[in-house]
Amino acid sequence: xxxxxxxxxxxxxxxxxxxxxxxxxxxxxxxxxxxxxxxxxxxxxxxxxxxxxxxxxxxxxxxxxxxxxxxxxxxxxxxxxxxxxxxxxxxxxxxxxxxxxxxxxxxxxxxxxxxxxxxxxxxxxxxxxxxxxxxxxxxxxxxxxxxxxxxxxxxxxxxxxxxxxxxxxxxx
Amino acid sequence: xxxxxxxxxxxxxxxxxxxxxxxxxxxxxxxxxxxxxxxxxxxxxxxxxxxxxxxxxxxxxxxxxxxxxxxxxxxxxxxxxxxxxxxxxxxxxxxxxxxxxxxxxxxxxxxxxxxxxxxxxxxxxxxxxxxxxxxxxxxxxxxxxxxxxxxxxxxxxxxxxxxxxxxxxxxxxxxxxxxxxxxxxxxxxxxxxxxxxxxxxxxxxxxxxxxxxxxxxxxxxxxxxxxxxxxxxxxxxxxxxxxxxxxxxxxxxxxxxxxxxxxxxxxxxxxxxxxxxxxxxxxxxxxxxxxxxxxxxxxxxxxxxxxxxxxxxxxxxxxx
Numbered sequence: 001x002x003x004x005x006x007x008x009x010x011x012x013x014x015x016x017x018x019x020x021x022x023x024x025x026x027x028x029x030x031x032x033x034x035x036x037x038x039x040x041x042x043x044x045x046x047x048x049x050x051x052x053x054x055x056x057x058x059x060x061x062x063x064x065x066x067x068x069x070x071x072x073x074x075x076x077x078x079x080x081x082x083x084x085x086x087x088x089x090x091x092x093x094x095x096x097x098x099x100x101x102x103x104x105x106x107x108x109x110x111x112x113x114x115x116x117x118x119x120x121x122x123x124x125x126x127x128x129x130x131x132x133x134x135x136x137x138x139x140x141x142x143x144x145x146x147x148x149x150x151x152x153x154x155x156x157x158x159x160x161x162x163x164x165x166x167x168x169x170x171x172x
Numbered sequence: 173x174x175x176x177x178x179x180x181x182x183x184x185x186x187x188x189x190x191x192x193x194x195x196x197x198x199x200x201x202x203x204x205x206x207x208x209x210x211x212x213x214x215x216x217x218x219x220x221x222x223x224x225x226x227x228x229x230x231x232x233x234x235x236x237x238x239x240x241x242x243x244x245x246x247x248x249x250x251x252x253x254x255x256x257x258x259x260x261x262x263x264x265x266x267x268x269x270x271x272x273x274x275x276x277x278x279x280x281x282x283x284x285x286x287x288x289x290x291x292x293x294x295x296x297x298x299x300x301x302x303x304x305x306x307x308x309x310x311x312x313x314x315x316x317x318x319x320x321x322x323x324x325x326x327x328x329x330x331x332x333x334x335x336x337x338x339x340x341x342x343x344x345x346x347x348x349x350x351x352x353x354x355x356x357x358x359x360x361x362x363x364x365x366x367x368x369x370x371x372x373x374x375x376x377x378x379x380x381x382x383x384x385x386x387x388x389x390x391x392x393x394x395x396x397x398x399x400x401x402x403x404x405x406x407x408x409x410x411x412x413x414x415x416x417x418x419x420x421x422x423x424x425x426x427x428x429x430x431x432x433x434x435x436x437x438x439x440x441x442x443x444x445x446x447x448x449x450x451x452x453x454x455x456x457x458x459x460x461x462x463x464x465x466x467x468x469x470x471x472x473x474x475x476x477x478x479x480x481x482x483x484x485x486x487x488x489x490x491x492x
Contacts, residue, residue, distance in 0.1 A: 020197060028192075033188045036188055036192075037184070042191065046193075054200050054203045054204055057200050057204045058204045115181070115184045116184070134181035
């Protein structure tokens with residue numbers, strides 16, 4: 001569980017950096033898994049989440065004051081995922097970014113491939129609802145608020161999504 | 173009742189987290205710092221442009237003659253400098269006296285670009301090559317791509333710098349960044365070439381690997397978007413379900429280096445095939461027998477030392 005340092009506990013600059021770094025360390029991987037499950041491309045997911053964190057950092061004093069800063073970052077990352085940013089990103093300057101060398105031989109395990117492939121076959125709202133529920137641990141009410149739909153709609157997405165997912169996974 | 177998906181997702185999360193390598197909070201700080209710097213530079217540039225415009229207007233109104241120093245340059249100096257540069261092949265070339273505020277705009281090109289510079293006369297000059305971001309980026313401030321410095325002399329030496337234009341750039345600007353002591357006393361020449369052999373703009377069809385892949389007339393089951401890959405990138409695409417059978421995987425790579433296309437079914441490697449990257453990209457066909465529907469396509473990219481340009485890769489699965 002990440003906590004944001006209380007105001008006054010540390011000098012302002014140090015406090016801001018520490019808070020951001022803590023939030024980053026605690027949530028980067030989880031958020032990336034969610035986006036990966038949604039868009040099916042790990043590198044893309046990493047880029048989306050990194051961009052969301054960069055945007056949060058550029059206004060960190062404000063974001064850190066929010067009740068749930070990670071909700072703001074998650075929303076930005078998801079908005080980027082469904083917006084044209086992913087397409088535009090391919091035109092952006094990769095040269096200036098530093099990526100670590102990744103192991104070329106390590107592939108995803110068969111279970112994850114099956115699950116993510118099954119997710120990819122679902123309509124976007126159902127996929128989003130399942131990912132937010134199972135990977136972001138959001139409640140039905142939280143998903144409904146985030147998606148600006150009634151809770152009944154989210155329950156329906158989850159129910160249909162589970163049925164379709166079970167069908168897809170069984171096929172594998 | 174236990175939700176059977178809880179465990180499935182939890183296990184997938186654990187496994188996926190293991191493979192994620194965060195760029196790091198430090199990288200985020202660097203990006204934000206760079207963006208702020210670029211933003212400030214844009215404001216400063218705007219102020220300079222406004223101030224420079226006012227000054228120019230004032231000079232025009234007073235009908236002041238041009239500074240004598242800019243007229244005293246020997247017209248032969250740019251020619252001497254030009255003689256020190258390579259010749260032949262498609263290139264952007266310029267030869268001019270060193271003047272304050274020198275700036276020229278060009279298109280941007282794919283591949284590793286080489287910028288050669290020579291300066292004849294007295295002094296020392298630095299030219300900076302800046303990229304003007306395309307509109308899609310939402311940025312407007314010029315971004316430095318490379319810079320070259322030359323000492324001006326009666327027998328100039330050639331200096332060269334290699335770079336590749338970022339994909340976010342819509343055109344390049346060559347600008348005199350420093351050369352106060354050479355203004356009016358020197359002439360310079362430069363030359364821009366690409367290892368693509370010809371100068372191809374990013375939207376040139378000849379540079380597009382997707383253009384050599386099938387679109388119609390063959391049973392295309394799945395197709396990639398155009399991927400820009402850097403030497404340290406690794407791309408994985410999980411395909412839509414493929415019916416078991418025999419396929420041709422058609423792939424093409426534009427750039428310098430080798431793209432390794434790997435097809436996997438789970439952890440099993442079905443195909444490991446090197447596709448040479450070249451300008452202009454050519455189609456390679458790889459036969460793949462698919463027995464299992466959960467197939468993923470991986471792309472890794474190796475490149476010769478000194479290469480900074482990304483490659484562009486595209487592939488398509490065709491039912492044989």
